[in-house]
Every structure is written in C-alpha cells, then in structure tokens.
Amino acid sequence: MAQELKAKGNELFKQGDYIGAEEYFSQAILKDPRDPTFFTNRAISRIKLEKWAEVEQDARAALAIYGTKNPASLKSSYYLATALLGLQRPQEAHDVAVEAYELSLREKNAQTENLMRTGKETARLRESNETLKSVELLIEADLARSIAELQAQLDRGEIGQIGFNEDQSALRADAEKKIRTLREAFEISSKGEIKERVVPDHLVDGITFEVMYDPVITPSGTSFDRVGIVKYVEKAGVDPITRVPMTVKDLRPNYALKAACAEFLEKNGWAVDW
Incomplete structure (x- = not known):
C-alpha cells in the first residue's frame, strides 16, 4: 500500500501537482515511516513549494535512516543544504554540502555537480550575510551615539522632553530607512542585478x-x-x-x-x- 501511494505521488509530481504529490508521500510515510525514499520524495515536492522548514525536517529524517556515510544519502544531503539556504543559514548549508561533496567524489555519485554548485552558493551567501551584518552594526552604533548626545543635551537643559522625543524618533526613523535601503541593495545584488566581472x-x-x-x-x-x-x-x-x-x-x-x-x-x- 505504501509503495502504491508513493507511485501516485510520483505521477502527480511529474504532472506538476506538487501539493497533491506531497499529500500522497505523507500518506506513504504514515504507512511506512522506515522507508527514506518517502521522505526524500516529499522533500523535493516541498522544495518546489518552497516549504524550507519542512524540507529540512524531511531531509534530516531520511539522513537519520540512511546514515550520513551512506552514498544513498547524498540526495538527502543536497536537499538539506538547499533547505538551509532557503532558511538563510548558509554556514550550516556549507558544512552539509562540503561533507557530502567529498563523499560524492569518492563514490562518483551523480550528486557531485549539484553539491559543488551548492557549495559555491553558500560561499556567496556567507560573504554577503557577514558584510550586511557588519554594516548594519555600524548604523546601529551611529544611532546609539546620536541618541546619547541627544540625552546629554536634555540633561543639560539645552532641549526639552518634547524636543528630545521628536528628535529621537527622527533619528530612529532615519536609521531604519538606512537599514531598509541597505537590505534592498543586498537583495538586488544577491539576485545578480549588480555584479563586478573582474576575475583573475x-x-x-x-x-x-x-x-x-x-x-x-x-x-x-x-x-x-x-x-x-x-x-x-x-x-x-x-x-x-x-x-x-x-x-x-x-x-x-x-x-x-x-x-x-x-x-x-x-x-x-x-x-x-x-
């Protein structure tokens, strides 16, 4: 019965009905939760639906059954790395992809190229995330200094409480605008709309x-x-x-x-x- 449900799910997946396929694979798992292919099939359906948290759960479930040193687990590792990228956790995705890539090389597995490309993508996102974080911290530090200076003016009686509140709100709004603009710029860059093309x-x-x-x-x-x-x-x-x-x-x-x-x-x- 479980294999029949899987077959129906596979057919719907081929037709592009990923929601229907996900449901059949879920039913197959209920019938037999020890078959890792049910989890990997549901994971790829959920990748199509961009349900990243659920993809992570399915990939980890399949890996728990296969074992991470088993060549049959490489597809699950690729799905896990993909999910972690979707969840904006590039460092974890990188660790998963690199370990699986080494195994795929030894086994001459078909997932080698997918894992190589995932490893490259994690490198790009890690660099981008760290840079974005550093610049946001600079903006927040500048805001903190400005508010401290404003507080000093209030303490010295140079401005009143109403003026302090208004100026503080303006400073916070300006900082939030800068961060929004910064994130939009990084988002555009991550989609490839801004690129340098100088590579040795x-x-x-x-x-x-x-x-x-x-x-x-x-x-x-x-x-x-x-x-x-x-x-x-x-x-x-x-x-x-x-x-x-x-x-x-x-x-x-x-x-x-x-x-x-x-x-x-x-x-x-x-x-x-x-």
Missing part, C-alpha cells in the same frame, strides 16, 4: 568558464574544475590541451589553486554567478 584568469575553469571550486591538474600541467574535466576525460580519453591519452586516475588535486579559489570566493561572493 588563473581561477577560471577552461571548460565551464566559471571560478573553480575543486581544481585538479592534468599531466600536461593545466588545471580544470574536477566535475568538468572528469566528464571530458571519461568521454574523450585524452588531455584536452595536448590530446595525449589519459584517464581520470591521472588527475591530481591542485591544493594551492583550490585555496586561492576558495579565498577569492569568500571575499567576492558575487563571483559565484560570474
């Missing part, structure tokens, strides 16, 4: 033309992002530069370049979408 050439992958996330080096000495070059070598069987025969086993991690890319993305979150 040595950080850019020659296959995808994106900033590299996990660079590896070929026998000819050229570095590429792991996901792209692995796909190329598995298909072509040659070094893309020299055309000399090679295999995936010939690739070696470029740790220095990986550190440089990570540092650049940490300081320039906009570059994830470059």
Whole structure:
C-alpha cells in the first residue's frame, strides 16, 4: 500500500501537482515511516513549494535512516543544504554540502555537480550575510551615539522632553530607512542585478568558464574544475590541451589553486554567478 501511494505521488509530481504529490508521500510515510525514499520524495515536492522548514525536517529524517556515510544519502544531503539556504543559514548549508561533496567524489555519485554548485552558493551567501551584518552594526552604533548626545543635551537643559522625543524618533526613523535601503541593495545584488566581472584568469575553469571550486591538474600541467574535466576525460580519453591519452586516475588535486579559489570566493561572493 505504501509503495502504491508513493507511485501516485510520483505521477502527480511529474504532472506538476506538487501539493497533491506531497499529500500522497505523507500518506506513504504514515504507512511506512522506515522507508527514506518517502521522505526524500516529499522533500523535493516541498522544495518546489518552497516549504524550507519542512524540507529540512524531511531531509534530516531520511539522513537519520540512511546514515550520513551512506552514498544513498547524498540526495538527502543536497536537499538539506538547499533547505538551509532557503532558511538563510548558509554556514550550516556549507558544512552539509562540503561533507557530502567529498563523499560524492569518492563514490562518483551523480550528486557531485549539484553539491559543488551548492557549495559555491553558500560561499556567496556567507560573504554577503557577514558584510550586511557588519554594516548594519555600524548604523546601529551611529544611532546609539546620536541618541546619547541627544540625552546629554536634555540633561543639560539645552532641549526639552518634547524636543528630545521628536528628535529621537527622527533619528530612529532615519536609521531604519538606512537599514531598509541597505537590505534592498543586498537583495538586488544577491539576485545578480549588480555584479563586478573582474576575475583573475588563473581561477577560471577552461571548460565551464566559471571560478573553480575543486581544481585538479592534468599531466600536461593545466588545471580544470574536477566535475568538468572528469566528464571530458571519461568521454574523450585524452588531455584536452595536448590530446595525449589519459584517464581520470591521472588527475591530481591542485591544493594551492583550490585555496586561492576558495579565498577569492569568500571575499567576492558575487563571483559565484560570474
């Protein structure tokens, strides 16, 4: 019965009826709460509905059944990282994505590319959130100083209580306006409407033309992002530069370049979408 409910949910999901699919997967879970695929299927339905808190619950439930070291759990880890991003918890999302990415590489799992992109997105959001927080604290500190100066004027009798109240309200309104404007600017930037496009050439992958996330080096000495070059070598069987025969086993991690890319993305979150 539970598998029949899952099948009905899958059919509705294919039709784009995510609410109906969610309901069937919920019924399947009630019938058999030990099957992790019911939770992952409901999680993807809820991702479509942007129910991030519920997606987190489902992903964690599936991971509890699978175990985080189980390759079958990688889809659940990806859904969990996606939910945490939706909940504006980029540091947690980053930790989940990085751990799962390492497992996916070892297992040559299909989720590797999704997890790589999620890792890049968390880097951008972490940098953006920290910068926004720092600027908001500066605005709040400036407000506190202005109110303290106003209080001193009241204490010295230079202004009356009514004037103090009016000026304090004006100061708070001005600070709130600055913070709103700041958040709107960061929101616009996060959607890619404001971007710089200056990225050092040595950080850019020659296959995808994106900033590299996990660079590896070929026998000819050229570095590429792991996901792209692995796909190329598995298909072509040659070094893309020299055309000399090679295999995936010939690739070696470029740790220095990986550190440089990570540092650049940490300081320039906009570059994830470059």
